[in-house]
Amino acid sequence: MAPTAAIAGKTQPSEDDETEAAEAEAPRPAPGRKRAILLALAAALLVATALGVGLAVYWARIELLLAHFVKPSESRVATGPAAALPLFLDLPDMVVNLTTSSGDIHMLRASIALELASPADAAYLRSLMPRIQDVIETRLRALRPDDLKGTAQYYRLRDELLARVAFAVGPGHVRQVFFKDLIVR
Numbered sequence: 001m002a003p004t005a006a007i008a009g010k011t012q013p014s015e016d017d018e019t020e021a022a023e024a025e026a027p028r029p030a031p032g033r034k035r036a037i038l039l040a041l042a043a044a045l046l047v048a049t050a051l052g053v054g055l056a057v058y059w060a061r062i063e064l065l066l067a068h069f070v071k072p073s074e075s076r077v078a079t080g081p082a083a084a085l086p087l088f089l090d091l092p093d094m095v096v097n098l099t100t101s102s103g104d105i106h107m108l109r110a111s112i113a114l115e116l117a118s119p120a121d122a123a124y125l126r127s128l129m130p131r132i133q134d135v136i137e138t139r140l141r142a143l144r145p146d147d148l149k150g151t152a153q154y155y156r157l158r159d160e161l162l163a164r165v166a167f168a169v170g171p172g173h174v175r176q177v178f179f180k181d182l183i184v185r
Helices: 003-008 015-025 031-069 121-127 129-141 151-169
Strands: 087-090 094-097 107-116 174-184
Touching: 087 121, 094 129, 107 121, 107 129, 121 129, 129 151, 151 174
Parallel strands: none
Antiparallel strands: 087 107, 094 107, 107 174
16 A cells, blocks of 8 residues: 555555446346346247238138139139129029927028039039039038028028038039028028
8 A cells, every 4th residue: 555545544446446336336227127128029029920820821721712612724803705694503492490499390491593613514513413402401401590690690601501512512613602592481
């Protein structure tokens, strides 16, 4: 120690002491806060990745379903004279009993038309008419009267019937199923 510093009873501050004091005065982020920020960023990245994967899987399933019903050679927008005149095949009227938990008797009368993909499909579908009627009647017999309340149920039933008919006759022959009459008694 220097004699003057000893007389005064004080020691001279060194440069190391000054930097330590400056660091002590500077606000430091709390270690818990830094960790919370990193966890939040990791969670956001995980959620974004999961959403991306989920959307990719969803759109891939939609494309697979559409590819099942549409031939690859078909364009989505038809042109020419065939586009102006769609071809329909009327199915015979169907009357079925509906499933009920009570002893009530409910009947369903259905008149259905199929929109065909091409005129050549008409003869093919007429030859498979018993199979088409069977898949449709089987589904209609499984219905309950409550299943036919509201527009959304009709659309759902129409989509189910289209899938069943496409499975029975093969993909690409039927574009749509239409209800001409659907009466519950």
